[in-house]
Amino acid sequence: MSEIKHILVTNDDGVSAPGLLALAQEMRKIANVIILAPDRNWSGSGHVKTLDRPLRIKEVTLSDGTTALTSDGAPSDCVALALLGYFDEKIDLVVSGINPIANLGHDVTYSGTVTAAMEAIIWEVPGLAFSLGTNDNHPQPLDYSSAAIIARQVVEKTALHKLQSGMLLNINIPYLPLEQIKGTRITRQGLRVYRDRLDRRVDPRGREYFWFGGDAPTGTPEEGTDVGAVAAGYVSITPLQLDLTMYSAIPTLGDWGWDNPQISSK
């Protein structure tokens, strides 16, 4: 573990979320922990770089009496603040979470938890995103203790092996007692099935407004995928990259005859 001295802990639910505290407490067993997390919930916020306003950082006390820093930026802003030099310490690893809801399939580009880890690899620091494998209908409060222990074990493994440059890990942990988790699967991104509906309402002044409503997303629990692994009771570890190129489509698109476009102003 000699290479991981300082771990930055962040999340997308805000600094006071219980999932962040559980994660930070386990990380403290293996490294120095620095917390810089948003001052509010940024779920579904995507990969943000705040350029149109300045950001503030302030100190808060968490419920276990420890100190954390919070900013009015998004999760990815918190990571950029930390990695661009807010701290004197060199950050060796960024961990994000533990998110109370699974980040599976297409969730990854929306997810503040995952995009925090994306921001880490932009600045060439390994990034790990942790989520419970639950959906948003799960009864509260959630118990993060098993997931936090697994998060620590994943970090220890990562420290031993070193992540390759440009790769982040998206980790979803079944919401089960530790002894009921069957093991770990290295997975590919599966298929998320969104079931949003547009909920049209009228305010007391007669004006329309709109909620994204509908049921929580489901997924296709295929063998080899994140969705499948969590559904079967395994920890899912998906290696992700920021190269979104659909390589298989390049030859096909090339055959469309783009090289001699008929360029005219009509």
Place this chain on the structure above:
Amino acid sequence: MSEIKHILVTNDDGVSAPGLLALAQEMRKIANVIILAPDRNWSGSGHVKTLDRPLRIKEVTLSDGTTALTSDGAPSDCVALALLGYFDEKIDLVVSGINPIANLGHDVTYSGTVTAAMEAIIWEVPGLAFSLGTNDNHPQPLDYSSAAIIARQVVEKTALHKLQSGMLLNINIPYLPLEQIKGTRITRQGLRVYRDRLDRRVDPRGREYFWFGGDAPTGTPEEGTDVGAVAAGYVSITPLQLDLTMYSAIPTLGDWGWDNPQISSK
């Protein structure tokens, strides 16, 4: 062109941006155009799904006298509002832009322009993102006329060939007079080089605040990449997908011995 009857035009710079108007005007030559764009600038906003507040939609008049709709949501929210049923018309294609600054390499997950097209393919509608191949030091105002004509030609080509499911196109157009554009290249995502620095300031009340500053990003103009194509004077068309799995890493990670994790609470 019979398949593309209704085109949704959106952007991340806000409904009054000249790039949107130029794009909408060219699209009107080939289809019915519906505009639903944010009421403010959302550059660098990422892939957003606004769930914590309702969204409003209102009508505005653009500078050419035509009518557009605007919402207080992000670009991807505008797309979701449209595709989840705000309009009676069936939207056949979503086009986003024209962004005044290039969206190359790692920009794609940050970019409101590109994430609008991502949202389209989530709902199984083809999505195209258009950007000028400039950086943010370019003198204003910009002339979008060449780029808009090329955007129309790309849409016409797309209508002929049909995009495969799950694929969006990220199109960057060199900022050159039409006759100086050399042609079109189908590219992979290249390497963006960010040069952000943390700019620490003190407000009139003695409290610190932080800007992300530094120079505009550059890129490595490799052959075959988006960065390389635009630098060489070609329109860059990059097919993108929402599967971020780093497939090449799955076997390596599997060899780390995850299958029998030592699960203990200590």
